[in-house]
Amino acid sequence: MNILITGGAGFIGSHLCKLLVERGDRVICVDNLITGFKKNIENLTHKDNFKFIEHDVSKSLYIKEEIDWVYHLASLASPKHYLNYPIKTLKSGLLGTHNCLGIAKNKKAKFLLASTSEVYGDPLVHPQPESYWGNVSSTGLRSCYDESKRAAESLTYAYMRKHLVDVRVARIFNTYGPNMHPDDGRVVSNFITQSLKEKDITIYGEGTQTRSFCYVQDLIEGLIKLTEVDYKAPLNLGNPREFTIKQLADMVLAETKSNSQIKKLPLPEDDPKRRKPDISKAKQLLNWQSTVPLEQGLQKTIDYFKSVLSIES
Numbered sequence: 001m002n003i004l005i006t007g008g009a010g011f012i013g014s015h016l017c018k019l020l021v022e023r024g025d026r027v028i029c030v031d032n033l034i035t036g037f038k039k040n041i042e043n044l045t046h047k048d049n050f051k052f053i054e055h056d057v058s059k060s061l062y063i064k065e066e067i068d069w070v071y072h073l074a075s076l077a078s079p080k081h082y083l084n085y086p087i088k089t090l091k092s093g094l095l096g097t098h099n100c101l102g103i104a105k106n107k108k109a110k111f112l113l114a115s116t117s118e119v120y121g122d123p124l125v126h127p128q129p130e131s132y133w134g135n136v137s138s139t140g141l142r143s144c145y146d147e148s149k150r151a152a153e154s155l156t157y158a159y160m161r162k163h164l165v166d167v168r169v170a171r172i173f174n175t176y177g178p179n180m181h182p183d184d185g186r187v188v189s190n191f192i193t194q195s196l197k198e199k200d201i202t203i204y205g206e207g208t209q210t211r212s213f214c215y216v217q218d219l220i221e222g223l224i225k226l227t228e229v230d231y232k233a234p235l236n237l238g239n240p241r242e243f244t245i246k247q248l249a250d251m252v253l254a255e256t257k258s259n260s261q262i263k264k265l266p267l268p269e270d271d272p273k274r275r276k277p278d279i280s281k282a283k284q285l286l287n288w289q290s291t292v293p294l295e296q297g298l299q300k301t302i303d304y305f306k307s308v309l310s311i312e313s
Contacts, residue, residue, distance in 0.1 A: 059095075072097060
């Protein structure tokens with residue numbers, strides 16, 4: 001197939017590019033390299049079935065090739081980045097999604113939106129099923145990301161209804177693994193980088209807030225499976241095994257054998273207190289669930305970070 005992937009040099013996008021190129025698809029990777037990195041795809045650039053375009057998808061994009069699928073993953077997904085670039089984040093979610101849906105419409109291609117668990121906000125329902133509408137602030141600091149994805153979903157379904165674009169929407173829960181940037185700002189990369197550098201591990205609040213961490217290869221498998229079924233409603237993809245942030249910090253300290261100390265900082269505005277996906281539909285429709293335990297995935301991620309940070313084992 002001919003596949004266009006926006007955000008393809010980013011964390012999740014680069015893994016997706018690699019899998020699709022290796023299975024023989026022709027992949028066009030688009031990234032503006034604000035948070036994506038060419039090194040994530042450098043092993044693909046010599047392949048005949050891979051093409052890289054440096055471009056911001058919030059601006060019009062002309063693709064001359066025929067396209068079978070558009071995977072729209074371009075986004076500033078970590079709090080550190082979307083708080084620094086709130087307007088770019090909104091443009092990626094709104095204008096970027098509009099442009100990518102336009103390509104899908106014109107090319108008669110299918111369209112996959114990488115949405116997020118953040119559409120549920122600070123949830124009042126736990127775990128979060130797809131039917132839950134969320135508890136989201138439209139004016140808070142995090143709203144640039146949360147609302148950009150909620151609007152992207154709405155735009156996706158408007159194109160489905162108005163222009164009959166064949167769509168898929170994956171609501172992705174916390175994902176981690178190799179190709180994360182050490183300065184990404186998300187909790188897994190923060191903790192690993194801090195512990196490897198023997199710096200204080202910074203926990204916001206008391207560390208009692210929870211997250212569910214899905215290894216990137218499990219997520220990629222879920223995304224591929226979603227494209228293989230005719231299911232157009234939003235679908236949760238994540239690991240339902242729930243951990244407190246304090247538990248994660250302790251696990252990272254144990255795995256890295258670090259002497260870092262835990263330092264508590266004030267809880268950020270709008271930070272969700274609990275996050276856990278209900279993946280009943282993914283199990284039923286895709287026969288999919290995450291299989292990599294956090295302990296195993298963390299060790300693979302730590303090994304990657306050691307190589308990136310040039311830290312001796």
